[in-house]
Amino acid sequence: MIDRIANEVAIQCMDCGIITDIRQFKDILVMALNNYTVSPKEKAIAVYDDLSKGYKMFFVTKKVKGLSDKSLKYYKCVIDDAMIRINKPLDRITADDIRYLLACKKRDGRSNTTLNNIRRVLCSFFKFLVNDDYIVKDPMLNIDVVRQEKVVKKPFSPIDLEKILDVCRNDKNELARRRNIAMIECLLSTGCRVGEISLIKIEDVDFRKGECIVHGKGNKERKVFFNDRSILRLSEYIDYRKDNCEYLFCSLKKPFQRLNVGGVETNIRNIGEKAGVTNCHPHRFRRTMACNALKKGMPIEQIQALLGHENIETTKVYLCIDTDKLAVEHNRYLG
Template sequence: MDILFWRQTIVRKYYQNYTLEANRCYFNNCFSISTAWQSYYNDKLIEGYSLITLKAYQVQSNLLIKHFGDIAIDQITNDGLKQYLAKVGETLKPASLAHRVRFIKSLFRWAHEEGKIHRNPFSKLKEPKSGIRVPKFLTEKEIEHLREACQTAKEHAIIEFMYSSGCRIGEIVLINRKDINWSNNSVVVRGKGDKESEVYFNIRSEIWLNRYLNERQDEDAALFVTERAPHRLSIAQTRYIIKNVSLRSEFNKEISPHQLRHSYATHLIDNGAPLEVIQSLLGHEKSKTTRIDAVLSGKQRHEHYSKYF
């Protein structure tokens, strides 16, 4: 009698668990992390998220799967996520950890809004505090060392253009030859959120760009291309070029592409450019400078650039 009772109890418990699992899968169609990511990616692409941002988020999605397995997203608990963040937080800088938290919050907020999960358990998840870091930049002497280390017209053109325009690397690789306005040394770039802005480059950059383009024999539309089977340079390939040039230079240290952007802004400040001019030239969108950006457009922005750079 006792054995029969326990058998019935075990079968009943198993059936209840099976039913709960079936109901859960029916509700969210067993919405795994990978399935959630693909749907999230498609939606955010339509909303105008940049491919660079989405590529970075894809890395975060893969890391979640690596840790938890490709489970249904509603199986990730508060405790489980805290353990995950605590573990990776042992080796990550606060800014990198904050990036992971932003992605997780964004993914689960989206899943909740889309009705894929009953509730968002991570709506109150906070990003780690990170101190204000002073951006690293190169001195004008170090910029000269970089120039001296360039061995090809392409290396010269990339270094000069990135430094004199203040462009992000993600903007550089998207530029096409036809985008350049040679009459006033300007180019319209597509930046964060697929927003367009006009940037300028100096005469030295113009000289090396022309020399590089005149050397090319391909018909590829991209401004910067690979040597073999010419096609558009990727972000990784552009980073590699800048890394090699910096390691060959006299100061012999690896620099990041973003340091060229910081150097551009710092040297504008050193030459007396007002902060609002720099914010406009860098394409920063801040509520306090919206009105200023509207004023500093077109001809005036170009005049400010020529005056201070």
């Protein structure tokens, strides 16, 4: 180990012009290092006695609560990175350690949204450790939410939607035309997440009632609904298909595999580019569905249920206020 380190250092110094006799320098360095024990730096999180049990049980608890593997992986990534950077036993971590961690992330160019996501994960982790008596004090108690710039994420306008559907209608590939129109109508009617729409099987859809069960975040089930227009377009698409794929949306060529999340996103993005509609992605159809429902008078609690949100505050983020209608109401009450 010492001989290899000495050789690497000597070569680097030779390259930089610091030394001229590499063999002599290496001999001197080996003699100096012989007085020390040299070992590779560990890059794993530090484990301290029974606190390692608290670390493991946190993920077990989250798994039992129904967090997806993707979420668990993200939690582990955030927590492990924090433990490596702070490099202290869990029960000795302070609020200042957390503040310094977030400051370093900010310096590295992380957005305030990312900082808040890190804060949220660490809050959950340390709260669990305190509640289950692994540590006494929660270092996250005095860590404030990072202020984020509130950007209004707009739904598709009626003109945007017409442009998008026009591109689909003009597709010379008949199978692509039917599939893409059906996909757009389904996204607008159900408000499904892209991961949900890609996993729906044909047999899951009750075409008579216009509904089906989807599996959302955290493996939670909910019922979504298809309006008459989307059922009609779906039926036309499925009747035209000649494949044996069991999923609602599949590729256009053999072996006709399920259109996964990436496939749906790429397809929608390409349609948007052809239509000249910027920021065209599946999730924007979900926001559009929610905003359209609100404009037509649907109570926000029902919109929350349709979207599958546990917290109504999340639903409020999705909704936009019609500024034209707001101007009319202002004139009505204050004009």
